[in-house]
Amino acid sequence: MAEPSSLDVLLKGSSGRNTRGLLRIVILLTVAAAAVASRLFSVIRFESIIHEFDPWFNFRATKYLVENGFYSFWDWFDDRTWHPLGRVTGGTLYPGLMVTSGVIWHVLRLLTIPVDIRNVCVMLAPGFSGLTALAMYLLTCEMSTSPSAGLLAAAFMGIAPGYISRSVAGSYDNEAIAIFLMVFTFYLWIKAVKNGSIMWGALTALFYGYMVSAWGGYVFITNIIPLHVFVLLCMGRYSSRAYIAYTTWYALGTLGSMQIPFVGFLPIRNSDHMSALGVFGLIQLVAFAEFVRGFLPGKQFQRLLTSMVLLTFGIGFAGLVLLTVSGVVAPWSGRFYSLWDTGYAKIHIPIIASVSEHQPTAWPAFFFDLNFLIWLFPAGVFMCFQSLKDEHVFVIIYAVLSSYFAGVMVRLMLTLTPIVCVAAAMALSAVLDNFLTLGKPTPPSKVNADGSKFFGSGKGPMVGIYSSISKLFVSGTITLYLLIFVAHCTWVTSNAYSSPSVVLASRMPDGSQFIIDDYREAYYWLRQNTPDNAKIMSWWDYGYQIGGMADRPTLVDNNTWNNTHIATVGKAMSSREEVSYPILRQHDVDYVLVVFGGLLGYSGDDLNKFLWMVRIAEGIWPDEVKERDFFTSRGEYRVDEEATPTMRNSLMYKMSYYNYQSLFPAGQAVDRVRGVKLPAEGPQLNTLEEAFTSENWIIRIFKVKDLDNFGRDHSNVVAFDKGLKKKRATKKKGPRVLRTE
């Protein structure tokens, strides 16, 4: 180090600081750009299209907002869903997402950049994931002194598949902005706790309010911040900083969250929010106790404290029980129970269990979504234990809770990802900081007394790794891991998470891509061939898509707010025609839409979901719909010759296989999803007529016939139209019934 190299001018002193700052900005921008870019696979592979199910509703709501303005969006009564109940949509959604993209759209228009609102919606998630990477940098910098930790965390967050799964271009869902808001709220919270500043506390509350407006997962923040404070209190780490941060956040944040109509009075009435209220009370007591301690001698104070704690706990608990029993405070919601008991939903609320993203996570999913971060994660958490500052306590709590939740529900992998990135970045930066320093310290001339502190330090006082081979080896390995991580993320993103699921892709034998576009084909058929207010009945999965793409009223949709209504649809689908037809008539149904994958081998079709319809219907009408009747005597769910009569007479079965046999030579009909040969004789439909079947038979639409003009039974009408002569009613036994007129 005798001669200062030309690099040193840049890297040392104040200009060095500037260079590092500049580099950091460049790196962060690159990370953000990478985060955005890796989410564009879906647009490149397919097109700029809204994905899946919920995004279609969000998209439709955004269009409504942009067209009609904020106030009519706020008071929106949607008469095109949940026919005939309608939905108070403005009061039952989290408006943050739509308002965000509406604002962006208006700003762009103000800048005279005419952009289609669809493109704003498609690109919103990638854009916000860039911001998430930045927020992640800020959060991790609060946790670690190492400057590289933040950058690593930002990079991890930018491309971790666990987050990408919900934020590719077109995945216009609440999570698209909510994860950014969550991470940023946590950053502000850590800031507030560290500084004890009202300003940071208020900012936390502000972003918490934004988060509440954007995603139902805000409850996670509502519980984890009080838990953090509670643990700090239990650790005897009460400080005025925590007091100021928490009270500011709670008071302002609760007020803010109550401004969202969908949340309303939940923060003071729902059990899910009670921990925040409880900790708020507790911290007041603790603060008061601290205050009193200044005036009282130790022994009296001890006694006072004990009695006070017991008293408040008793009163508080009794009060809560009383309020819960009397119904003022709502008991825990079903989704909450299913977090603790994975079997709960399956027994009590089939509608929650029927959603695939509410299933427990399979263990490979952790590796699939997080790759090598998952094994760096414990190391990072361990490092938090080493320097156990307030913010590290937060990381530990967050890590424990979200690991559990992610194990219970696939969907909550999303909340786990940020903390995994933080912890892994901390661990990795510690390794890199140790192994990437080029210079060796000059050995101190004399052995100082400190050396005795270390165990096994007989060889010398110097602790550390100075061999360039081991440095090279370790950093080389880590570089390899990082490279594999990037490759894995890219692969997962492009192969697993970029499918719009509205458009399906498959490979032809020659390897070329074959696009299956049946959904849009059918929805556009509906849009162009049916009256504007033709009511479409389908299973609720397709409600949002029908509303968004076909623009027709639906009976049920993915906002599963009314279980009975869904069960009604389930009953109509799983009953005989004679039972279903009055239901269809009563609900003004004009068309029935079913998804059938038998021809193509598309496994996500309605017959495979059928048992859920049966279960949900059975929940409401246990006497009329019985799951057992759909299984053969040997307990098998079959659709072939051996299918039970109930199965074969159900509307769903009939609609799925109606006319299907005509595609095949006689007696050769095969269902490729369930891999069975079908009966030679196809089902006959009396009350419905086939209106449309898409190219690959994935979507089939049936029109509900009107009542017969002459009051005949539909089966008789069909027989008459086929030319069968009606048999004269044979003489009834007993006396003739007289017409009384």
Place this chain on the structure above:
Amino acid sequence: MRWCLAFLLVCFLATVSALSSSGSRLLVVLDESTEKSSFSTLWSDLEGRGYDLTFESPKSDKLSLFAHGERAYDHLLILPPKSKGLGPALTPKHIIDFLDKDGNVILALTGKSATSSSISSLLLEVDVHLSNDRSAVVVDHFNYDTLSASEKHNVLLLKRPDALRSDVKAFFDGEGVVAFPNVAPQTLGSDSPLLMPILKAPATAYAYNPKEETPAPEDIEATGSQLNIISALQSRNSARFTVLGSVESLENQWFTASVKAPNGKKVSTANREFAKQLTGWTFKETGVLKVGKIEHHLATDGEVAAEDLNPKIYRIKNETFFSIEVSEYVYDKWVPFELPTGDELQLEFTMLSPFHRLALQPTSRTETSTVYSTQFVTPDQHGIFSFRVNYKRPFLTNIEEKHEVTVRHFAHDEYPRSWAISGGWVWIAGLWSVIGGFLAFVVVWLYSAPIADNAKKTQ
């Protein structure tokens, strides 16, 4: 030839103003062998009422009820064919399709010969039953014409029927007796609300096959007023299908015949008037209802602006006004529709099931229609409701109106303000007392800072 016919048809349509409310093209299907002239009075009566009569034989090649997928005729009168069946152009399917497309049909039967199986299966479709061997005749030993059927007792002399029920209009009533020779009886299925008897046999009548021996009592399917001489079906689209048991009653000779009932005086028949009533009703000259304007809007005192009329959306607890204009067609003109006493025109405000079912009151009258209206408060339930008027009565065409409206919830600024609710005053007071208290505290705090010097001295 075709275009020539079509041209003629257009000319006819242009010149002849139909008196029926649903068109004037009447096809009469009769055998060549049937004496067309024996019904000449009926034909001239019908032509006098504005109908274009086309006569076709059931065997004719030209005979088709449809042209280019549309009805070629508005009404159809089928006289019983001598031969078996009505031929390939008048299968039950064709006639059902004709009715489906709003055509009206009179099917005349006769007890003289067996009814063909194709007619029988057509009638079976609409739940009208003929006797088992399809050749029964109604006889009545108390109400027969002593002049022409003193032996056989098969010419029934009946009064014209009164209203079916007290709350139903009568379309076939009047003075005089009608003679029905050789009636082929019908019985009606018991569960169809679309069927109605126009004329029932008297309680003393019964049916039997004169070619066979007297049947055993247990083989008799129906007797007395279970037998129908004339029955009618009004389908859900209000197409009318009348089955007349005795075609002879339309013949010239019975239009002017003198008859004498046992123990009665000699009178001349009222067949001609009754035939007018019967064909008039079936061909929609009477008993036709028409809905004119339907208006609904928020109840206001003054005039309603055009843009506020028939809104698509209401709010819960809105005071709402609904009116419907109904006319009735009587032979040649639209007149205001009057409800029979004891009957109600009802409005339903329905979502899945009716939330309101209200009687509509006649409020005003125009030259051709009566305006029925009512006023009500929308229920405290948001959703997609419909105004429904469902008025289906025997012999009147159906009124089935359904108008969908949305009933929305209160918007955020439609609730009463907090200070307008007396119960909220406590909270408002609490709010402002906290604010006031805090401000007072701040003031006190700011102006009561301890003097630093003194404090130091005391310490």
